[in-house]
Amino acid sequence: MKFTAIATLFLATISPLAGAYPIYKADTVNCRSSPSTSGNVVKTYKKGDDIKLTCQISGETIKGNSLWGKTSDGCYVADYYIKTGSSGYVAGRCSEGGSSGGGSTGGGSTGMKDDYPYKGNCGPVDKWNYFKCQCTSFVAWRINSRLGINFHNRYKSKAWGNAKEWDEAARASGVRVDSTPKVGAVAQTNAGPFGHVAWVAKVSGNNVVVEEYNKGGTERYGTRTVPKNSFNYIHLKN
Structure with missing residues (x-):
């Protein structure tokens, strides 16, 4: 019984936080005030840091991935840099008030920038079946x-x-x-x-x-x- 208790304590000290996911693909990653690169940098994480996700939301697309995670520090990290083991949601959806996803009526902004994927490549139809650049x-x-x-x-x-x-x-x-x-x-x-x-x-x-x-x-x-x-x-x- 003593060995079991000590082993359990040891495993608890070396295991990552429940529901936490490591930062990867970059040595440092910015955590921003909104799910967009136009958001202010609130905190910076290092590669290998475990972060706790409180919810996730769609935002600016980074390397083909539009999902962002809101951390326990209250800021947003692009899912591209988080090793969740999934390309979809692994946490609940964030409430959209005050975020770049919309939902505010009091002057909030979506992080205005030309991140349209077809800019400079106008012509045939896009994947939503509209003509590009329209x-x-x-x-x-x-x-x-x-x-x-x-x-x-x-x-x-x-x-x-x-x-x-x-x-x-x-x-x-x-x-x-x-x-x-x-x-x-x-x-x-x-x-x-x-x-x-x-x-x-x-x-x-x-x-x-x-x-x-x-x-x-x-x-x-x-x-x-x-x-x-x-x-x-x-x-x-x-």
């Missing part, structure tokens, strides 16, 4: 990478084709459409021959800041601050 392709990318929703132009078996069809497709799919902007919502208008969609990055009073592609036929990334009544708002995540 507004619809960029927003489909944002929905997949930031909200973790498997969105495409036949989402929920409806026709999410041209941007002017998105509000109708949303309503037919049971997705809320209203005049209230929210970080992480889709800004949509029927103006023009095909309409236009953009990503709500920030809400400030009666204005919204949107990220978008192909405004005015440029096939390029841009941001604008406009009155909130410029768009309808599609809330794929309430």
Whole structure:
């Protein structure tokens, strides 16, 4: 009995924390204030450090992986650098308020940057079945990478084709459409021959800041601050 108790104590002292995962693939890894490289660096971990994940969330894509883990220190590390043994969730999903995934109505930001994977490579259709470098392709990318929703132009078996069809497709799919902007919502208008969609990055009073592609036929990334009544708002995540 004495040996068993001593052995158990010894194993407990050398085993990693339950639910903890080691940092790998880099000598040092930044833990940020939001799941994006635009977030402030809160703490730095070293290769081999065991970190405890409290939850996970979709954020900026790092080396093809859009998952981020929130640590017990209250900051976010890209899943690419965490050896969890899985390419998916190993912890609960984080609440999205105040994160880069959306959910804030009080001026939070999604970490605005042109991380669109097809920039400079416009032309054929993307994997969501939209033409690359169009507004619809960029927003489909944002929905997949930031909200973790498997969105495409036949989402929920409806026709999410041209941007002017998105509000109708949303309503037919049971997705809320209203005049209230929210970080992480889709800004949509029927103006023009095909309409236009953009990503709500920030809400400030009666204005919204949107990220978008192909405004005015440029096939390029841009941001604008406009009155909130410029768009309808599609809330794929309430």
